[in-house]
Amino acid sequence: MIDGERTPNGSLYIGVDCGGTSLRIAAADSGGRIVAESSAPTQDASERENGLGEAIRAAVEALAESLPGGRSAVRGIGVGLPFVCHDGRAWLNRNVRSLDPAELEGALSSSLGAPVALLNDVKCAALGESWLGAARGVESFVFVNAGTGLSAAIFAGGRVIQGAHNAAGEIGYWLTGQNDATALDSGLGPLEEIAGGVGILGAYAKANGAADSAEEVFRRARSGEELARAIVERALSCLATALANLATLVDPELLVLGGGVSHGLREHEGRILDLLARATPFPPRVAYSALGGRAGLIGALRLAILSASD
Numbered sequence: 001m002i003d004g005e006r007t008p009n010g011s012l013y014i015g016v017d018c019g020g021t022s023l024r025i026a027a028a029d030s031g032g033r034i035v036a037e038s039s040a041p042t043q044d045a046s047e048r049e050n051g052l053g054e055a056i057r058a059a060v061e062a063l064a065e066s067l068p069g070g071r072s073a074v075r076g077i078g079v080g081l082p083f084v085c086h087d088g089r090a091w092l093n094r095n096v097r098s099l100d101p102a103e104l105e106g107a108l109s110s111s112l113g114a115p116v117a118l119l120n121d122v123k124c125a126a127l128g129e130s131w132l133g134a135a136r137g138v139e140s141f142v143f144v145n146a147g148t149g150l151s152a153a154i155f156a157g158g159r160v161i162q163g164a165h166n167a168a169g170e171i172g173y174w175l176t177g178q179n180d181a182t183a184l185d186s187g188l189g190p191l192e193e194i195a196g197g198v199g200i201l202g203a204y205a206k207a208n209g210a211a212d213s214a215e216e217v218f219r220r221a222r223s224g225e226e227l228a229r230a231i232v233e234r235a236l237s238c239l240a241t242a243l244a245n246l247a248t249l250v251d252p253e254l255l256v257l258g259g260g261v262s263h264g265l266r267e268h269e270g271r272i273l274d275l276l277a278r279a280t281p282f283p284p285r286v287a288y289s290a291l292g293g294r295a296g297l298i299g300a301l302r303l304a305i306l307s308a309s310d
Contacts, residue, residue, distance in 0.1 A: 013030070017300050040059040053100060074113075077115070078116075078117050088101060123299075140155065144262075146195065150192040154250055236265070
């Protein structure tokens with residue numbers, strides 16, 4: 001997947017993984033062999049009017065210029081975004097002030113003369129796992145990203161299910177029965193506020209704990225700290241229940257867990273598997289992301305290839 005040669009016809013595809021503070025960009029051939037890769041900080045781009053779109057365009061153009069054959073070698077572009085694009089707007093996001101999806105798509109297509117596809121980053125990660133990761137060859141699976149946020153992507157029939165508003169799988173907005181109104185009134189997802197990294201860290205801070213990340217809260221729970229253990233227990237209970245309900249709803253062959261918080265779930269895997277076995281009519285297999293933090297980037301490359309074949 002890394003350091004491969006160009007395809008015989010010189011066709012390359014560019015993928016962009018847009019994170020909270022930086023962009024990761026790669027160019028690869030149709031087999032997924034990456035020939036060039038770079039990153040760029042978004043800095044204050046998310047706060048400026050369409051600043052994130054401008055940062056993405058600049059980064060893609062810079063990488064394309066560096067390729068053998070330049071921009072003419074690019075046959076497709078895929079962009080993974082940390083929110084949902086619908087009706088010309090960015091939805092379900094905490095940090096991006098504005099982004100015009102149609103403007104970004106049109107600008108990139110005009111600049112590089114190639115088709116462009118935009119997709120939510122978790123759905124991109126599912127594409128990556130299906131192509132070159134833990135779900136390779138699996139017909140039906142669900143990818144659950146338990147990271148800073150909490151979301152899922154449903155893969156069936158050879159594609160990621162989008163939904164009427166491109167928001168299928170946004171399980172962070174599921175109700176939990178625990179102070180749901182507080183989260184909803186703030187425009188936040190109740191389940192994400194309990195079981196997502198931002199919720200775990202926020203609950204710890206609210207209880208006067210000091211930690212740099214949700215992973216640190218998990219480490220403190222392992223060491224026996226009572227506050228951390230209580231917060232992790234609450235998160236685990238809600239998340240395990242959500243996974244069981246998700247498995248019952250979708251009936252997937254495989255459940256793939258990814259994101260930073262998923263590392264903390266490994267030691268509780270037995271408990272999750274037990275609940276799936278007891279609560280789900282047909283319990284799925286459970287696996288962890290094989291691509292880790294690169295799943296979104298690999299998925300964006302796959303999205304670029306698919307955009308060129310449409």
